[in-house]
Amino acid sequence: MSIEKQEGKQKQKQEPRINRRNFLKAGAASAISMGILGMANALPVQAAETVSNSAGQVNGARSKLHPTNYGSASVKMADFNDQWLGTTKIVGPIKKFHEADQGFNLVFRHKVSEAAFEANKFYHAAAKYPLGDALAKFTLSLAPMVSGKPAPEKLNIPDPEQMSQHIKDCAYFLRADEVGIGKMPSFAYYEFKAPPLADMMKDDLSKSVPVTESLPYVIVVMTDQNLETTMASTGYDGISGSQSFLGYHATAVITVILANYIRNLGYNARAHHFSNYAAILGPCLVSAGLGEMTRTGDCIAHPTLGFRNKVAAVTTDLPLLPDRPIDFGAQDFCRVCKKCADNCPSGAITQDEDYIEKNGILRWQSDIKKCVEFRVTNKEGSMCGRCMKVCPWNSKEDSWFHQAGTFIGSKGETASNLLKQVDDMFGYGTEQIEKYKWWLEWPERY
Amino acid sequence: MGTFLVFLAGVLFLAGLLFIKPRANMDKKWKTILNWALYVAWYAITWMGISFIYINASVGHVKATSTAIFLFLGISVVLAVVLARLLGFFGKQQKKANTSLEA
Numbered sequence: 001m002s003i004e005k006q007e008g009k010q011k012q013k014q015e016p017r018i019n020r021r022n023f024l025k026a027g028a029a030s031a032i033s034m035g036i037l038g039m040a041n042a043l044p045v046q047a048a049e050t051v052s053n054s055a056g057q058v059n060g061a062r063s064k065l066h067p068t069n070y071g072s073a074s075v076k077m078a079d080f081n082d083q084w085l086g087t088t089k090i091v092g093p094i095k096k097f098h099e100a101d102q103g104f105n106l107v108f109r110h111k112v113s114e115a116a117f118e119a120n121k122f123y124h125a126a127a128k129y130p131l132g133d134a135l136a137k138f139t140l141s142l143a144p145m146v147s148g149k150p151a152p153e154k155l156n157i158p159d160p161e162q163m164s165q166h167i168k169d170c171a172y173f174l175r176a177d178e179v180g181i182g183k184m185p186s187f188a189y190y191e192f193k194a195p196p197l198a199d200m201m202k203d204d205l206s207k208s209v210p211v212t213e214s215l216p217y218v219i220v221v222m223t224d225q226n227l228e229t230t231m232a233s234t235g236y237d238g239i240s241g242s243q244s245f246l247g248y249h250a251t252a253v254i255t256v257i258l259a260n261y262i263r264n265l266g267y268n269a270r271a272h273h274f275s276n277y278a279a280i281l282g283p284c285l286v287s288a289g290l291g292e293m294t295r296t297g298d299c300i301a302h303p304t305l306g307f308r309n310k311v312a313a314v315t316t317d318l319p320l321l322p323d324r325p326i327d328f329g330a331q332d333f334c335r336v337c338k339k340c341a342d343n344c345p346s347g348a349i350t351q352d353e354d355y356i357e358k359n360g361i362l363r364w365q366s367d368i369k370k371c372v373e374f375r376v377t378n379k380e381g382s383m384c385g386r387c388m389k390v391c392p393w394n395s396k397e398d399s400w401f402h403q404a405g406t407f408i409g410s411k412g413e414t415a416s417n418l419l420k421q422v423d424d425m426f427g428y429g430t431e432q433i434e435k436y437k438w439w440l441e442w443p444e445r446y
Numbered sequence: 447m448g449t450f451l452v453f454l455a456g457v458l459f460l461a462g463l464l465f466i467k468p469r470a471n472m473d474k475k476w477k478t479i480l481n482w483a484l485y486v487a488w489y490a491i492t493w494m495g496i497s498f499i500y501i502n503a504s505v506g507h508v509k510a511t512s513t514a515i516f517l518f519l520g521i522s523v524v525l526a527v528v529l530a531r532l533l534g535f536f537g538k539q540q541k542k543a544n545t546s547l548e549a
Binding site for chain 2: 231397401425426427434435436
């Protein structure tokens, strides 16, 4: 063999190359990977979960259309008893609430300020934005449709779990984004319904109607307020009120239909939605396993939607299997984050480290009067949802790194602190993404 | 598209692996392990960065995109330079090939 040929062979040995054997190995590995991915995508939910071993957690009855989805949040089941409502500590008797003491009703009753009263006459604060007005009027028109007599024939329901699964799927079929079923907290019912608006504007509560209903279960229906709109908004511009009413009208429609349906089965059911509540929905949400209380005081954060949601509910005596409250670390997260408090234009959200006891429960207490005053007198738009916009749980699209963030954020105070700093470093929440700004502004009406 | 990208990432990982294989084995075992660990870390961070930047840019998170370009690609370039140096792509005296073979 010549010297040139030997040199050529030596050089060939040193150079990297993909031979046939390695090429086949690489091809086989890729085909197996793609096969597994394909199976996970193509098979029915349970089979895919078995293949990918990602069954996740189940709370209460399992929906066929929308299995429980907590994203990557580390979720533990909590309890609802005489000491705890999920992660909220009950420290004493809880007095029922008069609907007339709700924030916007305080405005109508001249309890906030005269400027606020004038700004919100006949719901002007929402109605000044034309789309908000259109949504609000529709939602208000659903006020009389919340209740009725059940059908005389009560249909037999042998399996409450199956009925719960069916009711959840029914709500998802009606376009709910999340649904939970809880034991109805008796203290969540109002003591009195507020009197007609004209009487409230005279601060005359004599025509208040006592709430006597006491049904054992509550079905809570949640819809998203639209992520892209949230990302494009300041949180207090024209679209803000309409985002609220997007959720209010959708959940109102779903719950009115659900309540009608349950009454057709022969059971009692009452819808509670924006224009006709007989209960405060915050405790119902927690009881139904849809979230935890937050620093804002009255917004309930869900593991995947945060508190970028609106809810309505149906109270009923239909035999159901209730979900359990959940703990995904929101208390630890809210304790260290404070992004909502730092960005609240009215300064209504507390900076306190620890909870304050009020009416038998421990929670962060926001100044509701400051909050509603800013919302009704806002000169830069209609209403306000700045806290919703900046909250790290609310302002993200679904992606692997936000899922990782969700996991970190549900792992205690130190991890939450890290996540908050990363969130700030990348500018999430406080930015406005102009390409999603689809709505029009009419500053002359603000 | 996503499945194809996973496939592509796998192919590139294998190609890179085969490319550095002749240079990765060192006289000391810990050096060999360091080379492979650095390669895996570099590859993972690079693709994590590309994915992070791509998703944030497509959604419109401007600050997240620009911060990630500096953060992830900065780390990626530093790791790549360190790895290339360890693998002897530059900075090492090249041994002259022995052209005078004896019979």
